[in-house]
Amino acid sequence: MPIARNLILSALLSTAFASSALAQSCGGDLGAFLEGVKAEAVAKGIPAEVADRALSGARIDPKVLSRDRAQGVFKQTFLEFSQRTVSQARLDIGRQKLKQYADVFARAEQEFGVPPGVIAAFWAMETDFGAVQGDFSTRNALVTLAHDCRRPELFRPQLLALIEMVQHGDLDPATSTGAWAGEIGQVQMLPEDIIAYGVDGDGDGHVNVKQSSPDAILTAAKFIQSLGFRAGEPWIQEVTLPADxxxxxxxxxxxxxxxxxxxxxxxxxxxxTTSGALPAALVLPQGRNGPAFLTYPNFNIYLEWNQSFIYTTSAAYFATRLMGAPAYQKGNPDTGLDDAGMRALQTKLQSVGHDVGKVDGILGSGTRRAVQKEQARLGLPADGWPTQELLQAL
Incomplete structure (x- = not known):
C-alpha cells in the first residue's frame, strides 16, 4: 500500500527548511528549479557531478500529480479490509519468510527490539514481501512533488536525500522505481528515512532496500524502533467482552x-494478563458486537506508520497472527451505513456542532468520536459504530 507512507509525511516538516528562501522555491521553469536543487545539494557537500547525474533527464510526471490530488482513504470495514489483507496465502508466505530469514529477523529483534511478526506484517502489507514495489520513477516522482507548490516543504528534502543516496551508490536515478509519492523498496520508505535508518543487512557495503531483503528487514526494524517501539511489550491483544x-x-x-x-x-x-500495568485502550472497529482488541503503547507506532485506523488495526492484528495468535472472532456486528448513509450522518453530526472534518462518507476518528458522544446522549450503547438506528434517532 504505497500511499500509506504518504500519510506520515506531515511528521517531516523542518523549521530550518521553512526559513530558507531557496528551499521554499517551487513551480516555474523546471530547469531553473532543478538548478536551485543542485545548488542546495552542493551547499550540503554533495559533488556537483553527482547532483547532475541524479537530476539529468528529470521530468514532471502528470500521473504523480493526478494520484496526489485524488488520493483517498478506503471505505471498507475492518472485517472487509483485514480479511482481504490478512489472507491465508499471505500468512503462509509470511511464515515461510520468517523461516527463510530467521537469522536476519533474530538480529533485528536483538539489535532493535522489534519482533519478527511486526516487521513481516508491514513487509506484507506494503509490497507483498517485495513483489509489488511500484513502477513510478522515484526521481521523477520526487521532482514532481517538490516542484509542485502544494507541499514543497515536505518533498524537497526527500529529493535532496535521493541525491545523497545516489552519492552513496545506493540508488540509480535513471532506473529506480517505487511508489508515486517517492517511497522506495520492500517496506516503502522515503529517502530521508533510508539515509537515517538504513542498515546494510547483507554486508555488500550498500543499503539496497529494493533488492535486498536483509537490508529491508533491518532498515524497517531500525525505523520502527525510532518511532518508539518498546521491546518486550505487546501492541494489540484480542479480547472478549461482557455485555454490560x-x-x-x-x-x-x-x-x-x-x-x-x-x-x-x-x-x-x-x-x-501480564500486561495489566500497561495503559490500554479498548478498540471496537465495528462496535461492541464485532471483533474487540486492547491496544497498548506499541500500537502508537502503527499510527505513526499510517494514520488510517483500519489499516493500522489490520497490520497490528496481522503481526499477532504471524506470531502465533488465532484468527479473531468475527462476532455479529450491527449493520453499518452505506456511503449515502454515512454522508447523511456526518452532515447531521456537523449540524449539531460536531467537528467531523470533511463530509466524505469515511468513518474517521472525528466521526467516530462524534458518533460516540451522540450515542451516549441518546442513551444508545456508545461504542462508536454508526448504525441506521443512530441516524434515525438523530
Whole structure:
C-alpha cells in the first residue's frame, strides 16, 4: 500500500527548511528549479557531478500529480479490509519468510527490539514481501512533488536525500522505481528515512532496500524502533467482552491500565494478563458486537506508520497472527451505513456542532468520536459504530 507512507509525511516538516528562501522555491521553469536543487545539494557537500547525474533527464510526471490530488482513504470495514489483507496465502508466505530469514529477523529483534511478526506484517502489507514495489520513477516522482507548490516543504528534502543516496551508490536515478509519492523498496520508505535508518543487512557495503531483503528487514526494524517501539511489550491483544461494559470508555485516547479492563470483565483470548500495568485502550472497529482488541503503547507506532485506523488495526492484528495468535472472532456486528448513509450522518453530526472534518462518507476518528458522544446522549450503547438506528434517532 504505497500511499500509506504518504500519510506520515506531515511528521517531516523542518523549521530550518521553512526559513530558507531557496528551499521554499517551487513551480516555474523546471530547469531553473532543478538548478536551485543542485545548488542546495552542493551547499550540503554533495559533488556537483553527482547532483547532475541524479537530476539529468528529470521530468514532471502528470500521473504523480493526478494520484496526489485524488488520493483517498478506503471505505471498507475492518472485517472487509483485514480479511482481504490478512489472507491465508499471505500468512503462509509470511511464515515461510520468517523461516527463510530467521537469522536476519533474530538480529533485528536483538539489535532493535522489534519482533519478527511486526516487521513481516508491514513487509506484507506494503509490497507483498517485495513483489509489488511500484513502477513510478522515484526521481521523477520526487521532482514532481517538490516542484509542485502544494507541499514543497515536505518533498524537497526527500529529493535532496535521493541525491545523497545516489552519492552513496545506493540508488540509480535513471532506473529506480517505487511508489508515486517517492517511497522506495520492500517496506516503502522515503529517502530521508533510508539515509537515517538504513542498515546494510547483507554486508555488500550498500543499503539496497529494493533488492535486498536483509537490508529491508533491518532498515524497517531500525525505523520502527525510532518511532518508539518498546521491546518486550505487546501492541494489540484480542479480547472478549461482557455485555454490560461502559461503552463510552472505549476508543483510542481512552487509555486506562489494562488491569482495569480485566477487572471489568474484558478477557484476553490468549489468557495473558501480564500486561495489566500497561495503559490500554479498548478498540471496537465495528462496535461492541464485532471483533474487540486492547491496544497498548506499541500500537502508537502503527499510527505513526499510517494514520488510517483500519489499516493500522489490520497490520497490528496481522503481526499477532504471524506470531502465533488465532484468527479473531468475527462476532455479529450491527449493520453499518452505506456511503449515502454515512454522508447523511456526518452532515447531521456537523449540524449539531460536531467537528467531523470533511463530509466524505469515511468513518474517521472525528466521526467516530462524534458518533460516540451522540450515542451516549441518546442513551444508545456508545461504542462508536454508526448504525441506521443512530441516524434515525438523530
Amino acid at each position: 461494559l461502559p461503552w463510552e470508555k472505549s476508543g483510542l485516547g481512552n487509555e486506562v491500565p489494562a488491569s482495569e479492563w480485566f477487572a471489568m470483565g474484558v478477557t484476553p483470548r490468549d489468557g495473558d
